[in-house]
Amino acid sequence: MTGPAYPDWDAVYRDNIGWVYRLMYSKVGNQPDAEDLTAEVFMTALKPLRVSATVPEVRKYLKMTARTVLASHWRDRMGREVTRIEEDIQEGPADDGGQPTAESGTGDRVRWLLAKLPDNYRQILELRFLQAFSARDAAKQMGVSVANAKVLQHRALKMAARLGGEAP
Template sequence: MSDPAAPDWGKVIEKHAERVFRIAYRILGSVHDAEDVSQEVFVEAMAVYQSGPVRTWTGLMVRLATVRSIDRLRRERGKPVSCQVAEAVSSKRGPDEELIATELANWLRDEIRNLPDQQAAIFSLAYFEQLSRNEIATALDLSPEAVSTTLYKARKKLSSQLAVVLGDKS
């Protein structure tokens, strides 16, 4: 006999599949990797549900998609980063701008691998998914102030790394 309080997994997947994929794709830059991570997220979400109640499905899915995508980035360290960056390349750009946008997106993905877990997750949600401070706080079960502080630290670290890459000694 099935649990009457159990979620309809088809509806859960249908409601969250696009967002989970979008988060994974924006972090990873690869359709194949984003599809793999999406499958991992839904399997893990089911396991989380089976171990106890889920406060918010959206928060759980956003958190899992972000964390699993960052995990995949870290596992792939040393391998070439995919060049599938559709959002970063506009048809109005010339080849030089496309190359710069692609290289910058690849550099950013590579550097996110080196951020502490919470900084990487918050930065990714803020810039790839464009979530507000309050939305990130809800998804990651943090205070909005903690989100702001962590985002500041992530930006500062990435900015200093970019300055090193660009040869800026200031």
């Protein structure tokens, strides 16, 4: 062990609570979730973390724990959101095949955007967001590497954003 260590768990908490909370708040955007996630970070880190660890080691471990807790939060949250999106999208062709208007439902807008994308872009977005596939499962389904699937997803989202700006 090199460098200063915290004298006790209370000191670990007092020294790190501020930046962990600010990180969580910046990622989730609301106080109740940020508070819950901050508490979860410390509760998760307490058991495996040695009180004799140096200050930089503690901060690094808390940051890694925060990343894991946040990923779990968004995985859970997006799981619920994906279900809501699927309910909005009706099977079958769009009513008039034209561009969606501001009065159109979200489902019409999503169908219009997906129809405008190249097949591989449409497929990756459908797998990842409408069917809640992991990047690995979507890559396997498409017969591409995980890295390629991530690149396809990024490019598809950029193209969809551009197209979304064109819709009236």
